[in-house]
Amino acid sequence: MKVHWTWLLACVLTWPANAQDKVKVPIDPASVPAAETNAPPNTRSGREIYQRFREGLADPTCDAGSSPRWRAHFANAPKQMAAKSDDVMPLFGYVVDAVREAHLPTEFALIPFVESGYKPGARSASGPAGLWQFIGVTARNHQIPIRAGYDGRLSPVDSTKAAVRYLKTLHGMFAGDWRLAVMAYNAGEYRILQSLRRSGQNARNAQPDKLVGLSGITQAYVHKLRALSCLIEQAENRDDWIRAIDRPVPLLSAEVLPAHVTQLDAWAAQRGIDAAALKRMNPAFTNGRVQRVDRAQRVLAPAPAPAATPATADAQSVVAAILSPPDVNLTPSIVVAIATDTAEARTHTVKRGESASTIARKYKLATGDLLRRNGLTVQSTLKPGMTLKLDGE
Secondary structure, three states: OOOOHHHHHHHHHOOOHHHOOOOOOOOOHHHOOHHHHHOOOOEEEHHHHHHHHHHOOOOOOOOOOOOHHHHHHOOOHHHHHHOOOOOHHHHHHHHHHHHHHOOOOHHHHHHHHHHHOOOOOOEOOOOOEOOOOEOHHHHHHOOOOEEOOEEHHHOHHHHHHHHHHHHHHHHHHOOOOHHHHHHHHHHOHHHHHHHHHHOOOOOOOOOHHHOOOOOHHHHHHHHHHHHHHHHHHHHHHOHHHHHHHOOEEEOEEEEEOOOOOOEHHHHHHHHOOOHHHHHHHOOOEHHHEOOOOOOOOEEEEEOOOOOOOHHHHHHHHHHHHHHOOOOOOOOHHHHHHHHHHHOOOOEEEOOOOOOHHHHHHHOOOOHHHHHHHOOOOOOOOOOOOOEEEOOOO
């Protein structure tokens, strides 16, 4: 059989993880989180979520402005993220993704820690509810559906979509100052605009600590997020914590419920997922019941595992035949070496809003491999127009 080695290289490099029992291409374990090498296809390492959060911070410094009081108050947040039995890490990953896709600072992904402790079903005696603690009037103003049997404030899908859209508006309104945006999220944009005028400031030269006429809660909001950011950022130095988050975490996505579904239990059984966890993360559906409405209803659930396309399956069969023909004994490393010698190395030009982890996922690479091949670290900043090597050592 005549083989085109460029085509073979593409097949080998894009071979899905479930084929690793047939062929294992050696990688540097020091450059890749341990959980990433054997993780199911619909999961990712908690360490990858953590890196994605760090890459998106507007203010990653922790040498000033981090309140000891609020660090002590939120000290349990890293433990929640590390606990396998807690939903915080997968929910945090979902919100980080939503914030990054909107090209917003990942400080905003910490707001649910402040508002609800990252509990989708959280309710306040004063009325606010859900991850983002919307009150009823504000929820309706932001197109969050509330009706009999369904409170969209308790839906991580509906509430996160509305919160990110609102934060994007505030971020633009206050000249990209994330501090003013989160203060406006707490107190309302008009109150912050009024305080800026009374303080003789504007959004481009703002000093939030010196704004007048604001409540202590609003003034403390920035300090709370700084404290949380520093707690998570500095957790990298805690080996036990890193090992705890370096595990497969469900990749959550907003899934449309079929029109015939009336119970989350039944849908979970069809998908082969944990019904209790599904209802816990989607408390908007009272008692797991799905009311029939005119609009599409979405539920937050583990993303379905990618199915092999016919073309992918054919390619796998051909490569398997090449690697194990009756009269030839080629090892995977030899095949990859031959292909690498003759194929043109791939590159990627960085676009606005892209991160190392999103680029790595696009090309089915380990984030650590991509960084190492380009002489980068997790602290490196990718700038639009940069050219990254995808292949080679």
